[in-house]
Amino acid sequence: MGIRDKFKFDLSKTEDKLKLFILVSGALLFIVVAAITGISLTMSPEFCKLCHNAMQPEYVTWKVSSHSNIRCVDCHMERGVVNILIEKMMAVGHLVDYIEGGYKEHQPIKMKHELEDHFCTRCHSVSNRNFTLSGDLIVPHELHGKRGVKCVDCHSGVAHGNIVARKVSVGDVSKWTIEDGKKNMAKQFTQPDMDVCVECHMNPAKFGVQGVKSVTFRCEACHKSIFTPKNHSDKGWTSQGLHGLSAQSGDKEFKGCVMCHSIGVKTEKIATGNKVKDFAWGNQFCSSCHAKLPPSHAQRDVWMPNHKKVVATKGMKNCEACHSLKAPEGKVSAPAGLYCNKCHWFK
Structure with a gap:
């Protein structure tokens, strides 16, 4: 009796029907178990690392991060059977890129889109979680979320230290070690600094905040133990330039400006x-x-003929807060592009 004869079934016989049922069921069970096992294995960070050798920097930074117990797919893949199957089919293209060396042509490797908040809120609930903020910081996460501020706007470095944005994951990345991961996951790369806070408070629209032109800069709004000095509440402190006169009144006052307003703020020499x-x-x-x-400059045809009266009253120091006297030299330029000697001939 040949092999083919063994797999011939007479469906009129109960015994053969049972054999066929067992055979088909066994085959289907094997396929299902193999598929589940295969998918489970391919969803582990170690497998991602093996296939994506070009992503060694991402692997070692993740390995030493606070998220090292969270799998890659937990943050980079939508849940559900359909989404998993779609991702696995797309992974075939990744395999082709890896074999052909396509990843080397696209360094650093970038995500096609930012992580959505729901990946974070699976573990981090902003509504009922007590956040362990460093120092005296006050950060109302729920309020920020309602205003349209995304988690990654502040916490983009939490898992990989912003290595792509810093353009350090280029070249022969396969040589990256755990030590390289630790260096690139230092505090300055993983935690949001005050630059981010200040930039968003200055220009909320840049961070997707709708309906808000600016946000308070009062110290006590974000800090428990740092308070805005009393003179900052004086009428005209900002609008009439009193803050500038105070800064120029002496070294003690100027040092006070530097002490508070240079922390976490982008500066240029x-x-x-x-x-x-x-x-x-x-x-x-x-x-x-x-x-x-x-506001005083808004109507150019009114301001230009009358600005000399303001200069005579307040002096030129008030102008020089925004304008340079002479044409900018090299990279040194005032915040406002128009300089005095474009029309005048001051020495």
């Missing part, structure tokens, strides 16, 4: 010879306001 002006022009906190057109 400016060398005009005036330390107050250099600080104000090169500090994002100051220059972002100085670059905005004041």
Whole structure:
């Protein structure tokens, strides 16, 4: 009796029907178990690393991160059988890229889209979780979420240290070690600094916040033990330039400005010879306001003929907060592009 004869079934016989049922059921069970086992294996971080050798930096940074117990797919794959099957079919293309060396042509490897908040809120509930913030910080996560601020706007470095944004995951990335991972997961790469806070408070629309033009800069809004000085509440402190006069009144006052307004703020080295002006022009906190057109300047045809009266009253120091006297030299430029000697001939 040949092999074919063994698999011939007479469906008129109960015995053969049972044999066929057992055979088909066994085959289907084997396929299901094999598929589940295969999918489970391919969803482990170790498997991702084996196939995506080009993603060694992502693997070692994740390995030393606070999310090292969370699988890659928990943050990078939607849940559900259909989504898993779609991802596995797309993975065939990744395999082709890997074999053909396509990844080397697209370094650093970037995600096609940002992580949506629901990946984070699976574990981190902003409504009922007590957040362990460092220092004296106050961060109302739920309020930020309602305003449209995404988790990754502040926490993009939590799992991989922003290695793509910093463009360090290029070249022969297969040589990255755990030590490289630790270096690139230092605090300055993983935790949001004040630059992010200040930039968003200055320009909320850039971060997707709708219906809000600006956010408070009062210290006590974000800090429990740092309070806004009393003179900052004086009428005209900002609008009439009293803050600038205070900064120029002496070293003690100026040091106070530097102490608070240089922490976590992007700065540029400016060398005009005036330390107050250099600080104000090169500090994002100051220059972002100085670059905005004041209400008094709005009607150009009215302001230009009358600005000399303001200069006579307040002096030119008020102008130099935003404008340079002479044409900008090299990379040194004032927050406002128009300079005095474009029309005048000051020495």
